[in-house]
Amino acid sequence: xxxxxxxxxxxxxxxxxxxxxxxxxxxxxxxxxxxxxxxxxxxxxxxxxxxxxxxxxxxxxxxxxxxxxxxxxxxxxxxxxxxxxxxxxxxxxxxxxxxxxxxxxxxxxxxxxxxxxxxxxxxxxxxxxxxxxxxxxxxxxxxxxxxxxxxxxxxxxxxxxxxxxxxxxxxxxxxxxxxxxxxxxxxxxxxxxxxxxxxxxxxxxxxxxxxxxxxxxxxxxxxxxxxxxxxxxxxxxxxxxxxxxxxxxxxxxxxxxxxxxxxxxxxxxxxxx
Amino acid sequence: xxxxxxxxxxxxxxxxxxxxxxxxxxxxxxxxxxxxxxxxxxxxxxxxxxxxxxxxxxxxxxxxxxxxxxxxxxxxxxxxxxxxxxxxxxxxxxxxxxxxxxxxxxxxxxxxxxxxxxxxxxxxxxxxxxxxxxxxxxxxxxxxxxxxxxxxxxxxxxxxxxxxxxxxxxxxxxxxxxxxxxxxxxxxxxxxxxxxxxxxxxxxxxxxxxxxxxxxxxxxxxxxxxxxxxxxxxxxxxxxxxxxxxxxxxxxxxxxxxxxxxxxxxxxxxxxxxxxxxxxxxxxxxxxxxxxxxxxxxxxxxxxxxxxxxxxxxxxxxxxxxxxxxxx
Numbered sequence: 001x002x003x004x005x006x007x008x009x010x011x012x013x014x015x016x017x018x019x020x021x022x023x024x025x026x027x028x029x030x031x032x033x034x035x036x037x038x039x040x041x042x043x044x045x046x047x048x049x050x051x052x053x054x055x056x057x058x059x060x061x062x063x064x065x066x067x068x069x070x071x072x073x074x075x076x077x078x079x080x081x082x083x084x085x086x087x088x089x090x091x092x093x094x095x096x097x098x099x100x101x102x103x104x105x106x107x108x109x110x111x112x113x114x115x116x117x118x119x120x121x122x123x124x125x126x127x128x129x130x131x132x133x134x135x136x137x138x139x140x141x142x143x144x145x146x147x148x149x150x151x152x153x154x155x156x157x158x159x160x161x162x163x164x165x166x167x168x169x170x171x172x173x174x175x176x177x178x179x180x181x182x183x184x185x186x187x188x189x190x191x192x193x194x195x196x197x198x199x200x201x202x203x204x205x206x207x208x209x210x211x212x213x214x215x216x217x218x219x220x221x222x223x224x225x226x227x228x229x230x231x232x233x234x235x236x237x238x239x240x241x242x243x244x245x246x247x248x249x250x251x252x253x254x255x256x257x258x259x260x261x262x263x264x265x266x267x268x269x270x271x272x273x
Numbered sequence: 274x275x276x277x278x279x280x281x282x283x284x285x286x287x288x289x290x291x292x293x294x295x296x297x298x299x300x301x302x303x304x305x306x307x308x309x310x311x312x313x314x315x316x317x318x319x320x321x322x323x324x325x326x327x328x329x330x331x332x333x334x335x336x337x338x339x340x341x342x343x344x345x346x347x348x349x350x351x352x353x354x355x356x357x358x359x360x361x362x363x364x365x366x367x368x369x370x371x372x373x374x375x376x377x378x379x380x381x382x383x384x385x386x387x388x389x390x391x392x393x394x395x396x397x398x399x400x401x402x403x404x405x406x407x408x409x410x411x412x413x414x415x416x417x418x419x420x421x422x423x424x425x426x427x428x429x430x431x432x433x434x435x436x437x438x439x440x441x442x443x444x445x446x447x448x449x450x451x452x453x454x455x456x457x458x459x460x461x462x463x464x465x466x467x468x469x470x471x472x473x474x475x476x477x478x479x480x481x482x483x484x485x486x487x488x489x490x491x492x493x494x495x496x497x498x499x500x501x502x503x504x505x506x507x508x509x510x511x512x513x514x515x516x517x518x519x520x521x522x523x524x525x526x527x528x529x530x531x532x533x534x535x536x537x538x539x540x541x542x543x544x545x546x547x548x549x550x551x552x553x554x555x556x557x558x559x560x561x562x563x564x565x566x567x568x569x570x571x572x573x574x575x576x577x578x579x580x581x582x583x584x585x586x587x588x589x590x591x592x593x594x595x596x597x598x599x600x601x
Contacts, residue, residue: 068487070483070486089486089491090486090487091485091489091490091491091492092488092489094488094489097488098489099488100487102484102487104499105480106481106483106484106487108476108477108480108481108484108485109480109481110476110479110480111476111477111480115473115476118473119473119474119477119488119490120488122470122473122474122488122490123488123489123490125470139469139470143468143470151511182488183487186489187486211337235461244556
């Protein structure tokens with residue numbers, strides 16, 4: 001693991017990696033008698049793409065749910081931006097600047113694409129209930145400003161053509177992209193992606209990889225992602241955490257992970273399809 | 274113009290306006306059902322409670338007077354002041370907001386992730402509690418509610434229609450006022466839900482709780498908000514019905530009339546509640562007018578339910594409700 005005091009470095013492709021943004025310390029999560037996560041520590045640095053990989057049931061999604069406040073670990077500490085985080089509700093985590101997507105897509109099916117993405121702006125809207133209700137001065141200005149941010153993201157992710165389409169009508173790949181757009185609309189400091197490429201065909205996977213890299217590159221967004229597709233993970237990420245049966249068995253840059261014997265035994269060496 | 278047709282027109286107009294009042298009650302149901310999937314059985318009692326509170330405040334009644342007198346041997350009934358209608362209505366709206374907060378704290382919060390039927394049962398309990406509580410707080414006698422809305426036959430419409438058709442329509446001015454108020458309420462609610470931050474959050478919660486949490490929406494806040502709005506809609510319905518027929522227990526039974534309206538319009542649609550209410554209102558008045566005399570009248574008691582039943586057979590999701598398609 002990198003030294004915490006290190007003030008960051010520049011990657012080969014010229015991206016700035018900063019200090020520690022989030023740190024998980026000795027996290028243990030149990031469901032009754034089942035230990036989903038066992039004493040895991042790792043950190044996420046500003047500006048990097050951090051991957052969490054592991055075979056099915058390794059506890060990756062549980063870890064993402066711990067970070068986003070959906071699960072509360074029995075033991076361990078979560079540090080965010082240099083301060084220890086109290087146990088929080090998911091909506092409070094979101095308001096801290098941590099946005100996420102879900103493995104099996106959680107969009108507002110009945111709403112249009114643009115309305116879905118606008119909900120991502122909720123944490124940035126300040127005007128009160130009263131002026132909102134009357135659609136008055138500040139509320140109107142705010143709505144327009146937020147609309148601009150959303151339009152930029154729509155352009156960025158190339159989904160202009162479906163802006164007004166109800167989400168329920170979209171194909172799977174586009175839904176995934178809309179979900180990413182909604183998370184981006186929050187302009188998060190940390191973006192959590194739960195299997196962003198699950199169930200996609202090769203072309204969709206390539207598109208999504210490109211978007212993830214572009215987001216990180218253009219907005220400098222820190223990204224933590226869970227992924228099954230090993231090839232994709234190795235190409236995308238700066239550092240990789242490997243989990244197996246709730247334990248951490250590897251942590252480091254992709255090339256190091258590739259040569260880690262434990263990882264090869266647990267994951268790479270075993271056909272898991 | 275033949276006299277029968279003129280009668281029918283007058284009946285239709287009256288039906289439309291009665292329908293508006295049904296719509297008002299149905300609207301309260303739709304709001305809560307949309308945002309939380311709860312069928313709020315207490316909606317009708319909330320209208321009664323709101324109306325009772327409004328009358329009590331306007332007349333300067335001492336709340337729990339009966340209880341206080343029985344416990345302390347005192348004899349207090351009135352504060353001796355009268356509050357004008359508008360401030361009293363605003364105060365009552367405040368009471369309904371407090372009521373929403375209490376409901377969230379004491380009931381909803383503890384029933385998160387429970388089956389809808391459990392929540393439904395909880396609202397039945399809430400209905401009976403609130404009914405008794407209203408009685409204890411304000412007394413169970415029939416009260417007159419006068420918030421200064423115009424009442425009685427509209428002379429203008431009577432004269433105008435007399436000049437046109439040679440037959441004056443009888444339209445109650447209270448019904449006209451109710452229609453206007455309902456229209457304003459519906460337009461405001463629609464704008465609020467479509468274009469405001471909270472409205473969008475409200476629709477988001479209605480759609481997917483998990484996703485709503487992930488974009489920073491507090492479910493509790495939204496529930497309080499929704500129950501507050503439903504409480505205020507109940508207040509408006511209570512004022513209109515109370516002004517028409519006095520504030521009394523039977524006011525809470527208008528909720529039963531809202532059921533067929535909801536089946537017609539769909540449980541999840543605000544426009545559906547409006548159109549459903551109008552159809553029921555017009556339908557039952559016209560049916561009574563046309564068919565009633567042949568079969569001995571009193572068709573208004575059951576017509577709405579039969580119509581709803583027919584709808585259930587042919588279009589179970591209602592006119593505007595979301596089509597339920599399960600993926601196999």
